[in-house]
Amino acid sequence: MNEILVILIRGAGVGSLYALIAMSLNLAYNATGVLNFAQGHLLVTAGVCTYLWMPDGAGTASPMWYLTLVAVLVATAVVGMIQGLITLIPMRRDGGSHSWVATTIAGSIVLGALITLWIGPQVVNVPNYFGFVPLPDGRVPGVYPMLVVLALVVWAGLRWYQSSFLSGLALNALSQDVDAARAAGVPALKFQMLAFGLAAAITAGAGFIGSSAIEISGSRGTNYVIFGFIVAVIGGIGNNKGALIAGPLFGVLMMYVSFELGGGLQVVTALAVIVAVLLLRPQGIFGRPHARRV
Amino acid sequence: MTIFTRSKRGAAFVTGLVLLGTTAACGGGSGSGGGSGPIKVGVPLGITGPAAGTADWDRMGVELSVKQINADGGIDGRKVKAVFVDTELDPAKAVTATNRLINEEKVDLVVGPMTSDETLATLPALSRANIPSINGAGSKLDPKVAPYSFGMLLNAEYQGQKMVDYAVSEYGAKKVAVISYSGTQGKVGREAIEKQLKVKGVEESAGQEYDIPVTDLSSQVLALKKGNPDVVLAFPQTGNDTGLLVQAMRDANLDVPVVGSYATTYAGQAKAVAGPDAYKNFVSVSWPAFSACSTSDVRTEATDFIAEVKKTYGEKRTTGAAFDNIASFRDALWLLKAGIEGSKSTDAKKVTSWLAKNETAAAKKQPLVHNAYALSDDSRFLMDPDSLTLVNAGTEVVPGIIQRIDGC
Numbered sequence: 179m180n181e182i183l184v185i186l187i188r189g190a191g192v193g194s195l196y197a198l199i200a201m202s203l204n205l206a207y208n209a210t211g212v213l214n215f216a217q218g219h220l221l222v223t224a225g226v227c228t229y230l231w232m233p234d235g236a237g238t239a240s241p242m243w244y245l246t247l248v249a250v251l252v253a254t255a256v257v258g259m260i261q262g263l264i265t266l267i268p269m270r271r272d273g274g275s276h277s278w279v280a281t282t283i284a285g286s287i288v289l290g291a292l293i294t295l296w297i298g299p300q301v302v303n304v305p306n307y308f309g310f311v312p313l314p315d316g317r318v319p320g321v322y323p324m325l326v327v328l329a330l331v332v333w334a335g336l337r338w339y340q341s342s343f344l345s346g347l348a349l350n351a352l353s354q355d356v357d358a359a360r361a362a363g364v365p366a367l368k369f370q371m372l373a374f375g376l377a378a379a380i381t382a383g384a385g386f387i388g389s390s391a392i393e394i395s396g397s398r399g400t401n402y403v404i405f406g407f408i409v410a411v412i413g414g415i416g417n418n419k420g421a422l423i424a425g426p427l428f429g430v431l432m433m434y435v436s437f438e439l440g441g442g443l444q445v446v447t448a449l450a451v452i453v454a455v456l457l458l459r460p461q462g463i464f465g466r467p468h469a470r471r472v
Numbered sequence: 473m474t475i476f477t478r479s480k481r482g483a484a485f486v487t488g489l490v491l492l493g494t495t496a497a498c499g500g501g502s503g504s505g506g507g508s509g510p511i512k513v514g515v516p517l518g519i520t521g522p523a524a525g526t527a528d529w530d531r532m533g534v535e536l537s538v539k540q541i542n543a544d545g546g547i548d549g550r551k552v553k554a555v556f557v558d559t560e561l562d563p564a565k566a567v568t569a570t571n572r573l574i575n576e577e578k579v580d581l582v583v584g585p586m587t588s589d590e591t592l593a594t595l596p597a598l599s600r601a602n603i604p605s606i607n608g609a610g611s612k613l614d615p616k617v618a619p620y621s622f623g624m625l626l627n628a629e630y631q632g633q634k635m636v637d638y639a640v641s642e643y644g645a646k647k648v649a650v651i652s653y654s655g656t657q658g659k660v661g662r663e664a665i666e667k668q669l670k671v672k673g674v675e676e677s678a679g680q681e682y683d684i685p686v687t688d689l690s691s692q693v694l695a696l697k698k699g700n701p702d703v704v705l706a707f708p709q710t711g712n713d714t715g716l717l718v719q720a721m722r723d724a725n726l727d728v729p730v731v732g733s734y735a736t737t738y739a740g741q742a743k744a745v746a747g748p749d750a751y752k753n754f755v756s757v758s759w760p761a762f763s764a765c766s767t768s769d770v771r772t773e774a775t776d777f778i779a780e781v782k783k784t785y786g787e788k789r790t791t792g793a794a795f796d797n798i799a800s801f802r803d804a805l806w807l808l809k810a811g812i813e814g815s816k817s818t819d820a821k822k823v824t825s826w827l828a829k830n831e832t833a834a835a836k837k838q839p840l841v842h843n844a845y846a847l848s849d850d851s852r853f854l855m856d857p858d859s860l861t862l863v864n865a866g867t868e869v870v871p872g873i874i875q876r877i878d879g880c
Contacts, residue, residue: 181694184724188690290520298789299524301712303744316725393687393712397520397560401685436691441682442654 180315185433187311191322191391193429194329198384199406200413200421201332202377206262208353208416209373212269215282216261218403219289220378224254224385225394226293229302238307250386251379258378259371261285266370286399294396301398304389321391326426328387332380333422349373353416408452414465424463510551511818513538513805514573514582514603516594518561522685523710525741527586529793530608531556532785533801534583540806540839547809548816559585561684563593570594574601580818581605583804587709588612588628588656595621604811604823606804606854610734611660613852620820622807622827623853624800626734628657628707630857631757632664635705635731638755638862638878640672643729645703647677649696651689651717652707654681661707661733677701684709686716693720706732711741711794718746718754732756737865737874740792751866755877758863759855761842762796764873765880774799777841778872795872799841807845807854810834 199217206214227250236242264285268277308320340346348369351359360366385392392402409428413420428451435447455463515534517527538554546552555577559566566585573579574597582598582605585591591609595618598605603620607613610625639645650665652658658681669676677699680692696704704721708714714736721730736742736756743750764770778795807827812818814834815826827834831847831854844859867875 181698184690184694188688192688294520294524299520299528301522301525301741301744303715310723317723319723391687393685395522395524397522397524398685433691436682437695440680440695441686441689441692445683 180313181437183313184316184318185437186430187318188322189430189433190426191325191388191429192433193409193426194325195384195388195391195425196402196405196409196428197329197413197421197425198325198332198380199402200410200425201329201336201418202380202384203403203406203410204416204418204421205336205349205380206373206377209349210262210266210269210278210352210370211356212265212278212282213407213410213415214261214265214285214374214377215279215403215407216285216289216399217377217381217406218401219286219293219396219399220254220258220261220381221385221392221402222293222394222396222399223257223289224250224382225304225389225392226297226302227253227382228386228389229297229304229394232304243307247383247386251382254382254385255375255379257289258381259375261289261378262371262374265374266367270367286403290396290399292396293399297394297396299396301393301395304394306390319390321388325384325388325391328383329422329425332383333418336418345369345372405448408448411452411462412455414462417462417464420462420464508550510553511547511581511812512577512579513552513554513808514570514577514579514584515554515556516559516566516569516573516582516585516590517556518586518590519556519558521559521561522712523561523586525712526710526738526794526797527561528789529798530584530586530801532781532790532793533798533803534805536781536784536798537802537805540802541809548813552805552809555579559590561587561590563589566590567593567597570597574598574603579603581805581808581812582607583801583808584608588660591621591623592617592656599820602820604808604818604820606808608801609657610853611657615850615852618852620824621852622824622847624804624855625853626757626759626855626860627853627857628661628733629664630860631733632661632705632707633668634757634860634862635733636665636668636672636674639703639705639729639731640674642755643703645674645701647675647699647701648703648705649678649680649699649701650676650705650707651680651682651692651696653686653709653713654683655709658707658709665705665707682713684713686713689713689716689720690723693717693724693726697724697726701728703728704730706730706736708732708735710735711738711792712745714738715742715745715750718742718750722746727753730754734758737796737863738792738794739865739874740794743866744792749866751864754864754866756863756865757860758865758874759796759800759842760844760859760861760876761799762873763861763863763876764869765876767869770870770873771843773841773843774873775870777802796842803838803840803842803845806838806840807831807834810838 232246233242265281306319308324310317348364409425413424519527557569586608588609588611591607605621609623611628613623652662678696737758811823811827815822835845844856846856862878864875
């Protein structure tokens, strides 16, 4: 029973981290058609900023903790917007181009290299700010339930924003049809950059709250974006509700496989899951098939 | 017709040049030690990737030896130049990096790569190119696999045996759980542990493996706990996963002693993850040179070396460093220097043959930091397996020298 509780809480927490990355991928994808492969390194960037900027001994009761959170969100969002601009400009010249594949992968590599230059090649560690959840035999670091809460807050926040605010509605319009939105007077580039910035801020929140549960080093971003992408595909690309449900399920499955069959099978399981989903439901479990113009 | 003949001659000339060039390129390392230019040392390390911190130590070791050897007059009168390349700790990328060292940089010697997986992947290319090397492998090396190469790390098989022996003799273990990383060294270490457990009549209550990089070992530790072990035997790759193991054991309330392989001595990395009391109930296998029972048996070679490393690279970069690891990469080049000067050649066969016969004696003449070199004809491990010792890596007798707990 104790083992099941640990697997459920930790698995849901790790899966929520992937769900947050998936939601940030969705946000930028819906507004621009771009899957930002640098999102994993933006997560690590937020972890690095947390490691460097958080004063020693500051906890959730300290105002400095919240100030650092704001600083990390803003800094990462700015990096995300710059990276978005670099990605979007070549696409404006040739709307049908797939230049974004190269520019987002390049962005990921550049960010990784900058992180290595910034903190050195080693892994850096951030303390767990959220205490522990006691269990009958053992405990779970509080960061894992916090990640679940964060995923729920971000999902609900995005729904509210995209249905209640003019800029949110404009992002929705872009996701429906970019050309039509442009024709209706929506400044597409401005809102697409906003989408990149918001996506980076979501990832930054995950990197800040989950900083004690992620590996902070220049070489790790790619792994996070791969798992985030898997969750986005399982949930249905562009579908945040799908990501919110698929992430924790995926995390729990990974932990359970590791517990029952050994850690060596975790990655194999991840790949098997994505292949199975693509075979059975190419649009993802919660995605809708695209209408095709004839 | 004349034109045709000229073309044929031209083609033959060009072909001859290409063949000559190819022969020269393939013959790297076959020249004598009396060449003119600098001796180039290729150093493939995982400069980025999951063991980048360890690679930084290894880089310091090689850089120090290059500086010292050049100050000492070089190798056989020739200056030494190191060429570092990044393997990202990936065997496939290590092969590409090594091919670059062989074909583009035309290196004479190689120190590295860092792991058994990378070493086993790169050895065929190094052997074909006739380049002598000392690598960071701790398993699967013998004269057939590595005709011109030696491993500087502790032999994983002997580590595994020592870990089991200690678990039985010190803790009276009847049931042990084993956790290892999925690389070659982890697998070899685990096989050795399982073999020795059978010899000792001890039950393996659970076994778990994990891939590198890893951020959480809680599910593996929960599986180990199910078997209710008396002792956990750990074969991790870095101090980072050692810290994750301690953290997961703490969270799962698994309070049994841990006996770990050499990588568990990377205390700086482990403490950064699991806190200052990471080694509360933890014993590790290590080299003797950087451990001591008390301040009275601390080796001055080791403390002088630590002082030199700190002076050269500063406190910030060397905080938490495993100085024995730095020293092993530093000693490697000195040993290759002894081999080249002793055999009067950079030819891989001659250098390795000379080292296999004379390493122990040469080690005494060279200013080496480690003190347990004992190579034989049928071994490709530089270190004497009987020299393995047990330490409490979390406690320092003096800065950089860890507490030995056996033979005191």
